[in-house]
Amino acid sequence: MVPEERVLNILHLDLDRLSWKKETRADLGDYLGGVGLASKLFAERWRPTMRPLDPEQPVVLAIGPLSTVFPLVTKTAAVFHSPLTGEWGESYAGMRLALALRFAGWDALVITGRAAQPVYASVAPDRVSFRDARGLWGLSTEETGRILREWEAGRGHRSIIRIGPAGERGVAFAGVNVDTYRHFGRLGLGAVFGAKNLKALAAYGDKNFPIPDRKAYRAVYDEVFRRAVNTGLLEKYHGLGTAGNIMVLDGLGALPTRNLRQSRFEHAARISGEAFAKQTLLRKLACPGCPVGCIHIGLYRRRFDTGHEYESTALAYDHELIYALGSLLGIGETDGVYALIEKVELLGLDAITSGVLLAWATEALEKGLLSADELEVRLAFGEPEGYLAALDRVVGQPNDLYRTLARGLEAAAHTYGGRDFALTLGGHEMAGYHTGYGFLLGQAVGARHSHLCNAGYAADQDLGPDFDAGVLVDRLIAEEKWRQVLNSLCICLFGRGLWDRETVRAALECLGIEAGGSFLTDLGDRIFRLKNKVKREMGFDFGTLRFPRRCLETPTLQGRLDEAVLKDLLKRYIAKAGV
Amino acid sequence: MARVLTVKHMNRCIACYSCMLACTRTVSGRFSLAASAIQIRTRGGLQSKLAADVCLGCAEPACAAACPPEALRPRPGGGVRFTRARCDGCGACVAACIARVIRMDPEDDRPIVCVQCGACAKYCPHDILEMAAVREGGA
Numbered sequence: 048m049v050p051e052e053r054v055l056n057i058l059h060l061d062l063d064r065l066s067w068k069k070e071t072r073a074d075l076g077d078y079l080g081g082v083g084l085a086s087k088l089f090a091e092r093w094r095p096t097m098r099p100l101d102p103e104q105p106v107v108l109a110i111g112p113l114s115t116v117f118p119l120v121t122k123t124a125a126v127f128h129s130p131l132t133g134e135w136g137e138s139y140a141g142m143r144l145a146l147a148l149r150f151a152g153w154d155a156l157v158i159t160g161r162a163a164q165p166v167y168a169s170v171a172p173d174r175v176s177f178r179d180a181r182g183l184w185g186l187s188t189e190e191t192g193r194i195l196r197e198w199e200a201g202r203g204h205r206s207i208i209r210i211g212p213a214g215e216r217g218v219a220f221a222g223v224n225v226d227t228y229r230h231f232g233r234l235g236l237g238a239v240f241g242a243k244n245l246k247a248l249a250a251y252g253d254k255n256f257p258i259p260d261r262k263a264y265r266a267v268y269d270e271v272f273r274r275a276v277n278t279g280l281l282e283k284y285h286g287l288g289t290a291g292n293i294m295v296l297d298g299l300g301a302l303p304t305r306n307l308r309q310s311r312f313e314h315a316a317r318i319s320g321e322a323f324a325k326q327t328l329l330r331k332l333a334c335p336g337c338p339v340g341c342i343h344i345g346l347y348r349r350r351f352d353t354g355h356e357y358e359s360t361a362l363a364y365d366h367e368l369i370y371a372l373g374s375l376l377g378i379g380e381t382d383g384v385y386a387l388i389e390k391v392e393l394l395g396l397d398a399i400t401s402g403v404l405l406a407w408a409t410e411a412l413e414k415g416l417l418s419a420d421e422l423e424v425r426l427a428f429g430e431p432e433g434y435l436a437a438l439d440r441v442v443g444q445p446n447d448l449y450r451t452l453a454r455g456l457e458a459a460a461h462t463y464g465g466r467d468f469a470l471t472l473g474g475h476e477m478a479g480y481h482t483g484y485g486f487l488l489g490q491a492v493g494a495r496h497s498h499l500c501n502a503g504y505a506a507d508q509d510l511g512p513d514f515d516a517g518v519l520v521d522r523l524i525a526e527e528k529w530r531q532v533l534n535s536l537c538i539c540l541f542g543r544g545l546w547d548r549e550t551v552r553a554a555l556e557c558l559g560i561e562a563g564g565s566f567l568t569d570l571g572d573r574i575f576r577l578k579n580k581v582k583r584e585m586g587f588d589f590g591t592l593r594f595p596r597r598c599l600e601t602p603t604l605q606g607r608l609d610e611a612v613l614k615d616l617l618k619r620y621i622a623k624a625g626v
Numbered sequence: 627m628a629r630v631l632t633v634k635h636m637n638r639c640i641a642c643y644s645c646m647l648a649c650t651r652t653v654s655g656r657f658s659l660a661a662s663a664i665q666i667r668t669r670g671g672l673q674s675k676l677a678a679d680v681c682l683g684c685a686e687p688a689c690a691a692a693c694p695p696e697a698l699r700p701r702p703g704g705g706v707r708f709t710r711a712r713c714d715g716c717g718a719c720v721a722a723c724i725a726r727v728i729r730m731d732p733e734d735d736r737p738i739v740c741v742q743c744g745a746c747a748k749y750c751p752h753d754i755l756e757m758a759a760v761r762e763g764g765a
């Protein structure tokens with residue numbers, strides 16, 4: 048079977064009418080699934096004349112043909128119009144959503160419209176029900192999850208995704224929490240759900256599928272499984288988890304600290320992966336179908352009264368959280384980081400954007416750009432209390448300042464100044480790697496302006512300070528194109544080392560999908576172009592990209608960066624990528 | 627000596643579901659969670675612990691005793707043997723199982739029964755599951 052002959056099951060949810068319909072598409076198989084399929088479905092339906100939160104704008108969720116069928120194929124892709132950047136919105140979440148959609152028999156979900164009042168949707172095989180969710184409006188992500196667990200079928204095998212107050216109130220960087228420990232974090236999918244009056248979506252299915260070639264399937268499965276479990280390839284992710292990066296980046300001089308006034312943190316060891324593990328690690332979890340178990344759950348225990356009065360919560364931590372809510376805010380103890388993680392979890396905010404925004408606000412307050420009165424709380428590096436109170440206000444939006452902050456850092460710096468130290472790249476708050484040119488350029492030009500676009504930080508570490516400009520640019524483009532393929536298959540990027548082209552091909556073949564010749568390369572190229580085309584239609588202009596001065600002032604692992612070199616790299620990228 | 631499936635260290639479970647997928651892949655040649663004889667579940671959300679519903683490998687299995695056409699028969703060493711051809715889908719075994727791990731497969735109205743093959747244990751990355759001799763008092 049060539050890919051385009053596959054029939055895909057697309058579920059359309061129309062929130063205006065609270066109705067659903069099944070569409071079978073035999074013409075989209077050659078997008079494979081995941082981000083390829085979602086991009087195509089989004090491009091078919093989005094309205095250039097309408098704003099990101101217009102009810103007509105679609106949200107597309109998609110899985111791929113290998114989802115859950117093979118180890119480490121665990122993600123669900125989301126494509127939407129980002130209320131944060133006003134451009135392309137793309138996000139990925141692990142945990143059980145892909146599994147639930149797989150067994151419910153849906154390759155993709157397209158959600159449009161706006162319910163007249165808050166609802167949640169319950170997705171099953173060949174059936175969707177909508178329920179009145181007015182009672183859930185205003186509840187935290189945790190409480191919402193608890194209540195829906197009592198309603199929904201399929202304990203342990205279902206998925207419940209939901210927004211918190213941040214999404215309801217249109218915070219432009221609100222995320223969607225997925226099964227407690229994972230998120231569609233970046234670029235504001237939570238606000239889009241909120242604008243649709245969609246509080247939550249639950250999915251469950253008990254379908255099963257015959258395996259066409261059992262012998263071949265077993266051989267490929269066993270090989271991927273063996274390499275995931277028995278080689279050192281993924282030990283980093285299971286062992287300390289990505290939190291292990293804290294000490295590594297600090298050692299390299301690439302750990303953004305105190306709004307990137309420093310790239311080393313004197314308290315790094317106290318919030319390192321090692322410290323989190325030793326003092327707090329409770330257990331690890333995995334996304335279904337992945338034997339790695341990279342999700343690290345720690346115990347956040349705190350005293351709430353004199354005497355032996357303690358309460359405790361189990362929270363997931365990783366590198367990005369510790370960077371954004373730790374070093375970047377100058378917070379040098381695990382409890383402070385946990386307090387902030389808990390806050391962004393319950394409110395349903397994106398952790399990285401929250402931290403980067405607060406770091407800027409701290410400096411803007413110091414410099415007198417923000418008024419202490421309007422801020423209502425005291426922000427100071429190293430002090431979690433002020434940050435916790437500020438996050439509540441970002442969601443509550445009691446005044447103009449907080450209404451602006453709720454629109455994200457670009458909007459805030461545009462209104463109040465301080466663009467030089469506002470850490471955004473392509474309109475999106477930066478991820479936790481101050482490694483050098485590759486990272487800066489990579490996040491700025493990547494379709495979703497995230498370190499997940501083209502791993503520029505890895506290029507910096509591999510190529511070092513004496514890199515060749517042409518080589519760096521080629522590498523970023525090639526990486527981003529290949530990632531379109533991995534993301535179309537919904538393979539977790541932690542597993543990219545074991546999912547090489549040959550393995551991808553062999554896995555697809557077990558399911559009767561031929562992906563030989565240049566099919567995969569062409570697919571990556573096609574999706575790359577499609578995304579960039581839509582992005583341009585949304586108003587994105589590569590030529591006007593800006594790099595915050597602060598990123599050039601503070602030394603990276605490649606030393607201090609030169610703006611002229613960065614501009615030259617950008618020019619080369621635009622020419623080479625044809626964007 | 628024949629061995630039966632035993633859950634050794636459930637607190638170490640990472641909920642990867644590799645065991646369930648291995649069960650259905652190996653025993654019924656399907657890609658499925660629902661058709662797995664071992665079921666890993668949360669006990670109420672991911673913040674809680676996980677639980678494994680597995681065949682207890684009874685030495686004197688109540689399911690077999692309850693099966694009118696003797697499609698289920700005690701297996702030497704614990705657990706049962708299932709002869710699909712004899713089964714008429716009455717579901718008496720489901721009612722009899724004290725651990726409530728036997729379910730009917732909606733595909734063919736036959737019970738999903740653990741065959742004690744150990745495939746699930748082989749794929750558990752945390753060595754939580756083990757094939758062991760049946761408990762004290764076993765045959």
Ligand code: SF4
Pocket residue numbers: 638639640641642643644645646666678749750751752753754755
């Ligand atoms: S394979 Fe092991 S760790 Fe994974 S779900 Fe099963 S018992 Fe838990």
